[in-house]
Amino acid sequence: MTEPPGRRERKKAATRQKIADAALRLFLERGYDAVGIRDIAAEADVAVTTLFSHFASKEALVFEQDQDFEQRLTQAVADRGPHEPLIPALRREIHALVRHCTADSAAPIWRMIDASPALRQYEESMRLRHADSLATSIAADLGLPQTTTACRTIARFVIDAYSLAREAPDPDAAMDEIFPMIEAAWEVVCPIPAPTGDRSRPR
Amino acid sequence: MTEPPGRRERKKAATRQKIADAALRLFLERGYDAVGIRDIAAEADVAVTTLFSHFASKEALVFEQDQDFEQRLTQAVADRGPHEPLIPALRREIHALVRHCTADSAAPIWRMIDASPALRQYEESMRLRHADSLATSIAADLGLPQTTTACRTIARFVIDAYSLAREAPDPDAAMDEIFPMIEAAWEVVCPIPAPTGDRSRPR
DNA sequence: TTGTGAAACCCTAACCGTTAGGGTTACGGT
DNA sequence: ACCGTAACCCTAACGGTTAGGGTTTCACAA
Structure with a gap:
């Protein structure tokens, strides 16, 4: 299914990674606003235009x-049962995602994010984009021909x-x-069907 | 309570309005992206710095x-009863706001907004800011000392x-x-109290 | 093997929103 | 009449982003 990537794609991925690494390093070192695109490009040893061909924005x-x-x-x-x-x-998945980004290792990154408008x-x-595709996914799961207001x-x-x-200060409690x-x-x-002999898939 | 504004404030308000009018006119004429800040300032006959002292951003x-x-x-x-x-x-108010901005007269503006990322x-x-202050207002209304997760x-x-x-294609139906x-x-x-002799204010 | 098309990359120069710095005018209160 | 300051102006720059146009490097097939 997935062919072993050629040298070209490997190099491209490496460049992308090099840029992302350089950016993150500089951001955490000096703060987001104090680092310019030109700094990042220099640190990653690529041209500014190359940087923008891998990432749409700072x-x-x-x-x-x-x-x-x-x-x-x-x-x-x-993929649920x-x-x-x-x-x-969805609650399980959101919980996992929240825990992932409130972990100690991610703390400096999120502090930086929260500090920058x-x-x-x-x-x-x-998130708006994510909500849209989630709505689409829910509609599909329900067998609807298109996303409805309720899905959205x-x-x-x-x-x-x-x-x-x-x-939230206590993410678990908030959840x-x-x-x-x-x-x-x-x-x-989608009213939950009374627990009678209803064998249809719960919504 | 409100003093009659002096010449100074009137001039300031007039300048602000002149800028806003010029901007809207140009935006609707040529499209948001096709109009530069310098164009707007010129059209309103003010300096760019003046424009930015009245509006924080384009x-x-x-x-x-x-x-x-x-x-x-x-x-x-x-202020509700x-x-x-x-x-x-809140439903009444949101309904009024939605109707206001889906009115025909506002249509070109919102088409422009929807077209520009x-x-x-x-x-x-x-909207995020609005949600925050609404949360604060709700918390205050409930007599809470601070905004809770539920309010937010x-x-x-x-x-x-x-x-x-x-x-939505049909805003009323969506509401x-x-x-x-x-x-x-x-x-x-806030479970609705059973309609017994409970005289407390509904939530 | 060699040729070829395209993808990845590079450089330069600009565009555009936004801000700093530093000045002038005109209003409001004393 | 005077002073402080708010509103305004100009110029120059900064920083993210893009256009234009060139070079290298790979993938693929002739």
């Missing part, structure tokens, strides 16, 4: 692995949960408070 | 009246409702779908 250098986030959410919907209801599956704003718009709504709520929990609210909202759309 | 020229938005939401919470529950009051991103971060959550949900309804979900989420936090 902010994107910080959120290098954001496709992960998107994929993990959509897969949490698609055949009888697992939607919201708990530009980065916060960028993250916001990233619940997707937003779930993304809100991530961002609120991440910023425990937010997700029951999301559950309730979801039940308005 | 995007802010488009969202001139955003403090309105924030105030109307917080006031919808604070003494027995009106929280969510319906920079403007969409700016609006997003505006419901505030986000309400702001989401605004943005989802605004973008009818989203707000029952928010009601349900809110009931998890």
Whole structure:
């Protein structure tokens, strides 16, 4: 399925990594605002234009692995057990993501992000995209021909949960408070069937 | 209470308005991206530095009246009737705001906003601020000493409702779908008291 | 093997939003 | 009438980003 990548693609990936590493190192050393694009390019020993052919913006250098986030959410919907209801599956995944970025090792990065308005704003718009693709994924899972308002709504709520929990002083407690609210909202759309002889897949 | 403004303040307000008008005119004429700050300043016959002393950024020229938005939401919470529950009051206000910006007269502006990533991103971060102050307002209304996770959550949900309804093909239908979900989420936090002899203010 | 097209990369020069620095005018209060 | 300062102006720059146009390096096939 995946061919062994040729020299070309390996070099490209190496360049990308070299840039990302240099950027992160400088950012943590001197602070996001104190590091210029030209500094990063010099440190990574590439041209500025090369840097921008790998990353769309300075902010994107910080959120290098954001496709992960998107994929993990959509897969949490698609790959869950055949009888697992939607919201708990999303809750597990969001919980894992929050724990991942509130870990001690990630703390300096998130401190930097929280300190920079530009980065916060960028993250916001990233989340909007994530909510959109989550909504699509949920609609597909429900067998809908297109994303409905309810799908979009619940997707937003779930993304809100991530961002609120991440910023909360006690992320676990925040999760425990937010997700029951999301559950309730979801039940308005897909009422849980009474535990009678109903064998259909829970929503 | 409000003194008649002196010549100075009148001139300042006039300058601000002149800039905003020039900007809007040019934006609608040529498109947001095709108009430079220097163009706007020239059209308004002011220096670039003057423009930036009235507006914090190019995007802010488009969202001139955003403090309105924030105030109307917080006031919808604070100024509602003494027995009106929280969510319906917010629903009314959001509905009015959505109708206001989906009116035909506002259509070209919002088409422009939707077409520009920079403007969409700016609006997003505006909304985050609005959600924060709405959360504060809700917490105050509930007599809480500080904003809790539940307040922040419901505030986000309400702001989401605004943005989802605004973008929906049928904003009214979207409102009818989203707000029952928010009601349900809110009931998890503040269960509606049974309609017995309970005379306390509904939440 | 060698030729060829394209991808990755480089450099220079600019564009555009935004800000610093430092000046002038005109209003408001004394 | 005077002074402080708010509003305004100009010039020059900074920093992210892109256009234009060139060179190297790889993948693939003739």
